[in-house]
Amino acid sequence: MFKRLIEEIDSYFARDPAAKSRLEIVLCYPGLHAVVMHKIAHRLWKANWKLPARILSQFSRFFTGIEIHPGAKVGKRLFLDHGMGVVIGETATIGDDVTIYHGVTLGGTSGEKVIRHPQVGNNVIIGSGAQVLGPIKIGDGARIGSNAVVVKDVEPNSSMVGVPARPARSKASKQEEKSDVFSAYGTGSGDVEDTRQIAIDKLMEEVSNLNRRLKELETQSADIDKTAERWETKQ
Numbered sequence: 001m002f003k004r005l006i007e008e009i010d011s012y013f014a015r016d017p018a019a020k021s022r023l024e025i026v027l028c029y030p031g032l033h034a035v036v037m038h039k040i041a042h043r044l045w046k047a048n049w050k051l052p053a054r055i056l057s058q059f060s061r062f063f064t065g066i067e068i069h070p071g072a073k074v075g076k077r078l079f080l081d082h083g084m085g086v087v088i089g090e091t092a093t094i095g096d097d098v099t100i101y102h103g104v105t106l107g108g109t110s111g112e113k114v115i116r117h118p119q120v121g122n123n124v125i126i127g128s129g130a131q132v133l134g135p136i137k138i139g140d141g142a143r144i145g146s147n148a149v150v151v152k153d154v155e156p157n158s159s160m161v162g163v164p165a166r167p168a169r170s171k172a173s174k175q176e177e178k179s180d181v182f183s184a185y186g187t188g189s190g191d192v193e194d195t196r197q198i199a200i201d202k203l204m205e206e207v208s209n210l211n212r213r214l215k216e217l218e219t220q221s222a223d224i225d226k227t228a229e230r231w232e233t234k235q
Helices: 002-015 024-026 030-046 050-064 193-234
Strands: 079-081 099-102 105-107 131-133 158-159
Touching: 002 024, 002 030, 002 079, 030 050, 030 079
Parallel strands: 079 099, 105 131
Antiparallel strands: none
16 A cells, blocks of 8 residues: 555656655645545445545545545546546546546536446546546547547547547657657647648648639630531531
8 A cells, every 4th residue: 555655656756847755745736635535435435335435535525626436446646737626427437647637527428327437548648627528438648638628539649639629630759659758738849730720721722623623624615615616617
C-alpha cells in the first residue's frame, strides 16, 4: 500500500513541473487526495458497503471539488491536475497513467443500469473542460483537447478536438507522436491546423476545378458551333 502511494506521488513529479517535493504533493494536491479516497471508497463499494462508499465519495467531493463515483474503476497513477469540477461516473473505467485536467466529465447517456460511461485506455490525456459521454472507448495513448465533446469511439494514439470532437490534423514533431511523451492539456507543441482555413482551402480548390471544367465545356461548345456552321455551309 505504501509503495503504491509513493508510486502515485512520483507520477505527479513526472507530469507537473510545479511540484517541488513529495510532502508538498501529499499536503497540497487535491487530485491525489481524491484518488486515495476513491481507492478506499471503491473497496467499500465492491464489498457491498454501498452507503459508506457513497458517504466517503461525497466527503471527497466536498473536500477536493472532484467527484468520482465509488463504482468507477481507476487504474494506477491517475493524475488529476488541478482537478476542480472533474466528474467520473459509476460505470466509467480508467486505465493506467491517465491524465485528466479540471472540468472534465466522463458522463453517462443512458438511464438504464448498464455500462453507460466511457472506457478510457492507458496513457490517455483529457484536456480541461472536455466532455466524454456515453459507453464509448478511448484508445490507448489518445489525446482529447480542451473543451472537446466526444460521443464516439476514439482510435489509439489519435488527437481529438472540437464540438463534436473530430481528429486533429497536427503538425507535432515525430517525438510528440510517441504515446509515451507527455502532452499537457492533450495538445502537442506543434501547431494544430485551423479547420476553418482547411475548409476554405478545399472550397477554393473546388471553385478552381469548376472554373477549369467550365472552360472545357465552353471550348467544346465552341467546337460544336463551328462544326454546325461548316455543316450548314455545305448544305
